[in-house]
Amino acid sequence: MQEFFQLVVSGVATGGIFASLALALVLIYNAMGLVNFAQGEMAMFATFLAYSLVGTGMSFWIAFPVTLVLAFVGGIAVQRIVIKPVERAPVLTLVIITLGLATLINGLAGFIWSYVPRSFPSPFSADTVGIGGVFISYRDLGVIAVSGLVLLVVYLLLQRTTVGLTMRAAAHHPEASRLLGVHVSWMLALGWGLASAVGAVSGMMVAPILLLEPNMMQSIIIYAFAAAVLGGIESPLGAVIGGLIVGVTVNLAGTYIPNAGDLELAFGLGIIILVLILKPNGLFGRAAIRRV
Amino acid sequence: MSALLELENVHAGYGPTSVLHGVSLEVPEGGVVSLLGANGAGKTTTLRAITGGVRWTGDIRFAGRSLRRRATEDIVSQGIAHVPEGRGICTELTVDENLRLGSHLRRDKAEVRKDYDRVFEYFPVLKERRKLSASTLSGGEQQMLALARALLMRPRLMLLDEPSLGLAPLVVRSIFEIIRTINETSRVAVLLVEQNARIALQLSSVAYVLEVGRVAVQGAASELQDNESVRRSYLGY
Numbered sequence: 310m311q312e313f314f315q316l317v318v319s320g321v322a323t324g325g326i327f328a329s330l331a332l333a334l335v336l337i338y339n340a341m342g343l344v345n346f347a348q349g350e351m352a353m354f355a356t357f358l359a360y361s362l363v364g365t366g367m368s369f370w371i372a373f374p375v376t377l378v379l380a381f382v383g384g385i386a387v388q389r390i391v392i393k394p395v396e397r398a399p400v401l402t403l404v405i406i407t408l409g410l411a412t413l414i415n416g417l418a419g420f421i422w423s424y425v426p427r428s429f430p431s432p433f434s435a436d437t438v439g440i441g442g443v444f445i446s447y448r449d450l451g452v453i454a455v456s457g458l459v460l461l462v463v464y465l466l467l468q469r470t471t472v473g474l475t476m477r478a479a480a481h482h483p484e485a486s487r488l489l490g491v492h493v494s495w496m497l498a499l500g501w502g503l504a505s506a507v508g509a510v511s512g513m514m515v516a517p518i519l520l521l522e523p524n525m526m527q528s529i530i531i532y533a534f535a536a537a538v539l540g541g542i543e544s545p546l547g548a549v550i551g552g553l554i555v556g557v558t559v560n561l562a563g564t565y566i567p568n569a570g571d572l573e574l575a576f577g578l579g580i581i582i583l584v585l586i587l588k589p590n591g592l593f594g595r596a597a598i599r600r601v
Numbered sequence: 602m603s604a605l606l607e608l609e610n611v612h613a614g615y616g617p618t619s620v621l622h623g624v625s626l627e628v629p630e631g632g633v634v635s636l637l638g639a640n641g642a643g644k645t646t647t648l649r650a651i652t653g654g655v656r657w658t659g660d661i662r663f664a665g666r667s668l669r670r671r672a673t674e675d676i677v678s679q680g681i682a683h684v685p686e687g688r689g690i691c692t693e694l695t696v697d698e699n700l701r702l703g704s705h706l707r708r709d710k711a712e713v714r715k716d717y718d719r720v721f722e723y724f725p726v727l728k729e730r731r732k733l734s735a736s737t738l739s740g741g742e743q744q745m746l747a748l749a750r751a752l753l754m755r756p757r758l759m760l761l762d763e764p765s766l767g768l769a770p771l772v773v774r775s776i777f778e779i780i781r782t783i784n785e786t787s788r789v790a791v792l793l794v795e796q797n798a799r800i801a802l803q804l805s806s807v808a809y810v811l812e813v814g815r816v817a818v819q820g821a822a823s824e825l826q827d828n829e830s831v832r833r834s835y836l837g838y
Contacts, residue, residue, distance in 0.1 A: 471705050478691050478702055485689030487673040488652060488682075489754070490706045 314443045316560050322449035324556020325456030326511045330526075330533035331540065331548035332463060333508035338542050340480040340500035341396075343403045347410035348508050349526030349533070351387070354414050355380040355509035356516045356525070357422050360429055369432040373513060377506045384505025388498040396494075418523040431517035452514045459510045460549055463503065467545065476500060528574055532559065535580040541594020550592065555580060605630040605790050606651070606663050606758055613643075613650045613657035620646040622814040623659070628758065631788040633781075635801040635822065637836060638811035644794040645686050647811070648760045651792075652676050652683045664757070678706055682751035683760040690743045692736035696727055699735050699746055703753030713753070720749040723779050741772035748776070752783060758790045759783075765797045773797065777804055798836040802826045810835045 330352060337345045355376055362372035391410060395402060433451035437444040467473035478486040479496035487493050511533070512526060519525050536555045540547025555577065563573055584591060604627035613621040620643045628634045636644050650657040653673040661668045668676055677683060682703075691699050700720070704713045721728040724745040730738065735746060744764055751759055764780070765773040777800055784791055795801035802808055802822045810818040810831070818831055825831050 471701070474694075474698055474701060475705060478694060478698075481693040482689065482691045484654075485685065485691060486702070487654075488677055488685060488689060489702045489750070490674050490678045491702070492674050 311442055312564075313561075315445065316564055317557055318443065318445050318453075319449045320557030320560030321553055322452040322456075322556070323560060324536075324553035325453050325460075326515045326529065326552075327532045327536045327556050328549045328552025329456050329459060329507050329511035329514070330529060331536035331552045332460065332545055333504040333511070334533055334537045335540075335542060335545050335548040336463075336500050336504040336507065338537070339545075340476075340497050341392075341403070343400060343407070344534075344542075345504070346404065346407040346530075347387075347414060348504065349530030350411040350414040350418075350523075351380070351384065351505050352508035352512035352529075353521075353523060353526045354418050355383070355505070356429070356512035356521060357418055359509075359513050360422075360427065360516070360521055363430055369430060373432075376509055376513065380509035381502040381506040384502040385498045387505070388501035392501070393494065393498075396497075415523050422523070424522055424524070426520035426522040429513075429516035429521040448517070455510065455514060459507060463507060464545070466503070472499070476503075528577075531574055531577045531581075532556075535577045535584075538581050538584050539591055541591025544591065544593035547591055547593030603665060604628055605632075606792065607661070608647070608651070609660040609662075611647070611650055611657050611659035611661060613646055613655050615646075615655065620655075620814050621650065621657070624811070624814070624816055626809050626816065626819070628790050628792050629807075630757075631784070631790050632807065633784055633791045633793065633805040635798075635805040635808040636792060636794045636811060637798045637801060637808055638817075639837075640796075641813075642811040643814040644811055645762055646814075648683060648685075648762055648792070648794060651760060652681060677754070680755075680757035681760065682754045682756035682758070684747045684751050684762060684764065686762040686766075688743050688747040690735050690738075690746055692734070694735055695731070696733055696735050696738065696746060697731040699750055700727070700731075700753055703750035707753075707755065712755070716753050716755060720752055723752075723782070724749050741768050741776070744768060744772075744776055745779075748779065748783075752787075752789075756789055758792065760792050760794075762794045763796060764793070765795060765800065773800060780804065802836075 330348060333348050334345060337343060358379055359372050359376040362375060363369055391406065395406060431448055433448045435446060435448060437446045467477060475486065475491045476496045476499060479491050479493040480500065483493045511529065515529055516525065532555050536551035537548050539554060540551030559573055559576055562576055606628040608624055608626045611621055611624045612619060624643065624647055636647060638644055646655055649655045651661055651668070653668065653671055653676050663679060663681060691702065707713050726742055727746060727749055735743065738746060764776055780791060781804055783789055793801055793805060802825060805822045808820065808822045808825050809816050812835070818825065818835060
């Protein structure tokens with residue numbers, strides 16, 4: 310039973326990482342009905358930037374916010390330069406473009422930093438703390454705290470600020486928002502910036518666990534897709550809860566199902582398929598019904 | 602005196618389909634003007650041209666300045682509130698959030714607060730439902746929300762696209778009463794697109810009747826109302 314709770318806690322930590330990336334996916338999906346397949350690679354690139362910053366002797370806790378700002382600006386730049394010119398293209402075109410973008414960023418990172426895995430410093434100690442007989446590592450607690458904080462900040466930004474309000478309006482009702490003076494195109498860019506920064510958090514949290522290399526996020530993005538689909542791809546709250554469920558489930562399955570280590574990724578994809586068959590709108594998604 | 606809004610020989614359309622073939626009209630400062638006509642005559646397209654939702658040629662001037670090549674966002678921030686066909690309510694948001702979208706560009710906080718009070722005086726039901734999702738409102742209430750939101754932009758001109766659409770006659774009457782009050786107390790000019798010609802003519806001083814993208818008849822509302830042949834051939838009552 311003690312092992313079970315330990316697995317749950319570390320599953321919540323992994324889930325927080327999935328949730329951050331899933332939230333990034335949801336932010337862009339909401340803004341333009343598009344799944345951004347480059348989200349993971351953008352996060353990976355930002356993590357390399359953080360790695361380089363730390364390499365110059367900068368402390369992690371300074372490199373972290375600096376990276377978030379760089380990722381934010383980078384996300385806006387990607388939207389302005391790559392996405393905006395094809396904004397009105399069919400969704401399939403956009404999907405192919407994000408796939409191309411993923412390949413491009415992956416290659417660029419390989420070109421700059423090479424494909425040799427590097428260890429990324431964890432800002433948290435590897436020690437454990439006993440809480441009621443359950444031993445939890447400070448790393449897991451740290452990841453939970455950071456992801457939790459980021460998700461809270463995003464929530465407050467979207468729900469409690471005027472910018473957040475106009476972003477939500479622009480995402481769901483672009484035509485009506487324009488008539489109210491909302492600069493819809495810039496709101497989309499802001500959404501990309503925000504998504505990019507939130508994704509960067511997941512990259513920086515997962516890098517100490519997985520080792521940093523250009524393909525690092527390719528498994529994480531599958532879990533993030535699973536989390537986003539499970540929560541209902543339109544729901545930020547759903548993405549977070551989906552992320553936690555996927556994190557805990559994968560962690561438990563990896564331990565309790567013999568030889569499941571090889572199947573973990575298949576597990577993530579299995580969740581996507583199951584959800585799409587049984588409950589296509591996810592846990593928190595709305596059915597696509599419109600009042601006429 | 603020049604008009605608040607002037608359209609001069611406006612041609613507009615969607616891609617290869619042209620809808621307006623040279624529409625000219627004027628809305629005086631503080632006046633109420635109706636734009637009438639059958640389905641497909643180009644009433645909605647005229648409004649969309651004014652706020653930059655469709656490409657046009659000719660000229661459209663607001664307060665003496667041309668709106669050519671201006672983005673929708675800039676046009677509406679000049680003081681034009683456009684309540685579109687279907688009301689443009691953000692059903693994902695709450696009633697309050699919809700209202701805040703109306704006032705989000707304004708910096709005169711004290712005046713905004715006064716406008717909220719006024720709006721809730723006109724539409725007490727919105728105050729009761731502030732926290733609820735806008736999707737829970739009835740059609741009439743959504744129309745009230747759209748009007749309230751437009752008022753909070755503190756416009757000089759309101760473009761109203763079929764405010765009566767889909768509403769019960771009693772609700773239509775009360776909504777038009779409020780439009781009249783708004784016009785009289787705040788001197789907001791109104792360009793009103795309506796299928797319901799009878800009620801539109803009662804409210805407005807001048808009316809234009811569109812037929813296949815052209816102004817077929819124009820004149821004082823009272824004259825159009827009394828002119829038997831105009832009524833029968835264009836207004837259908």
